[in-house]
Amino acid sequence: MxxxxxxxxxxxxxxxxxxxxxxxxxxxxxxxxxxxxxxxxxxxxxxxxxxxxxxxxxxxxxxxxxxxxxxxxxxxxxxxxxxxxxxxxxxxxxxxxxxxxxxxxxxxxxxxxxxxGVVARGVGEMPLAVKRVLAAARGQGVRPAPGLVAGWLVEPVAEAERQVWVWGAGHVGRALVNVLAPLPGIALTWVDVAAERFPEGVPDGVTVVPARDPAVLADHVPPDAEHLVLTFSHALDLELCHRLLNRGFRSCGLIGSATKWGRFRSRLKALGHSGEAVGHIRCPIGDPSLGKHPQAIAIGVVAEMLRAPAAKVGEKRA
Structure with a gap:
């Protein structure tokens, strides 16, 4: 790409x-x-x-x-x-x-x-085979695989295939963003309650969104986005999960213990969400065997995400 x-x-x-x-x-x-x-x-x-x-x-x-x-x-x-x-x-x-x-x-x-959406280049007049590749891209939206075509190099333009939203700029949020940002095909949005919550150096390509009330922002996120909820506040975490369930998502992970998730599950059901819908939220996230260091948590979470790139586990509710 x-x-x-x-x-x-x-x-x-x-x-x-x-x-x-x-x-x-x-x-x-x-x-x-x-x-x-x-x-x-x-x-x-x-x-x-x-x-x-x-x-x-x-x-x-x-x-x-x-x-x-x-x-x-x-x-x-x-x-x-x-x-x-x-x-x-x-x-x-x-x-x-x-x-x-x-x-x-x-x-x-x-x-x-x-x-x-295709960059094709080479020496001399464009070969017919390359013209056909570009015609298919224009007329049918066919994205070619990168490689040589009749001596010319043909490459599709890199596009984000996954939209990932990280809610929270604490230690784990920072570790997650640093692991996710270099990966290809990911558009990364990072949300917290104030600009000073973010580090001075944010990786290239990351969209930083300071929002006084992130829960309101959750009402307008893309319905096919992937979410990682790990703010400083359990109350905000709960409200985000509630709003994201209403909005719909591709996947949603919540940081926390089994005890925290048990309480959240009960409260989300009390807010009107079905047990099946609540079950679409993953909690805890990551691999507990790796430990609780922020970088270890981030590695486990991202590995989990990369193993199931095509999974769409969220739902859209009226």
């Missing part, structure tokens, strides 16, 4: 930026086709698998950045001619992986334009 927002931010901060993409894989590889990283003079972000492959690829990308800028390709959106290299991981790098990868490295000075 092509993260245009991340590229734009990197260009804004560092000027010309190299982007390295795994465009093809043969046999065993540390990452899949479409994995990418951004490289600039003094740093990088993202990963194509680490180790010797990433080290050498980043070094070559910096050599491209250090060279004289080449003319932008026609209709390239500020993109210079790419370098395409097949790397046999064992013979070339001494890695245990028995496969090979094709690395596509290009330098950007502006963000390329997407066509129907």
């Amino acid at each position: 092509f993260d245009l927002a991340a590229l734009a931010e990197a260009i804004r901060a560092h000027g010309r930026v190299a982007r390295v993409v795994i465009a093809g894989v043969e046999g065993s590889s540390p990452r899949e086709v479409g994995a990418s990283m951004l490289v600039w003079d003094q740093g990088q972000s993202g990963t194509i698998g680490g180790g010797a492959l990433e080290y050498e690829a980043a070094a070559k990308a910096r050599l491209m950045l250090a060279g004289r800028p080449t003319p932008s390709l026609p209709h390239g959106g500020g993109r210079e001619a790419p370098s395409v290299e097949r790397v046999a991981l064992g013979p070339s790098l001494g890695q245990c992986c028995g496969g090979a990868v094709v690395l596509w490295t290009e330098v950007f000075q502006a963000v390329p334009e997407a066509v129907a």
Whole structure:
């Protein structure tokens, strides 16, 4: 997936930026086709698998950045001619992986334009096969898999497939946001009662929402969002659960003990929710065997979320 927002931010901060993409894989590889990283003079972000492959690829990308800028390709959106290299991981790098990868490295000075959510680029006239891919994206909404098509690199634009709302900016909320924020495909919204509740450094891409009364905000969240409720107040936790049950959700997790959940379950039923509906809320969340340290809780919660990415366990009530 092509993260245009991340590229734009990197260009804004560092000027010309190299982007390295795994465009093809043969046999065993540390990452899949479409994995990418951004490289600039003094740093990088993202990963194509680490180790010797990433080290050498980043070094070559910096050599491209250090060279004289080449003319932008026609209709390239500020993109210079790419370098395409097949790397046999064992013979070339001494890695245990028995496969090979094709690395596509290009330098950007502006963000390329997407066509129907797809970025396609290559040298020369656009091949008919690529035109067909773009036509399917425009006419039928078909998002192609990333990879090489007739010598051109085709990538769908990265889109958030999951909307996750974290309610509470205490120790566990901060740990959760730090674990969730780097994951692809997640749009993360973080809510608490005041701006000073949040840390000074919030991960890129996280939407921070100070709300004097978060429960009112819960009445307007997307009905297919995923929620993690862990505020400083049991009363607020209860009200959020009540409102989210009315609103509908994809999933909802509540921090707390079995005793807390027993009380909440009774109170939510008293507020008019059926036992089946209340049962859609997970409490406790995470993996108790990992311990109660905030980072340990966060690891357990996120692992739980990643194991069931397609589960829609909420309900919409009239």
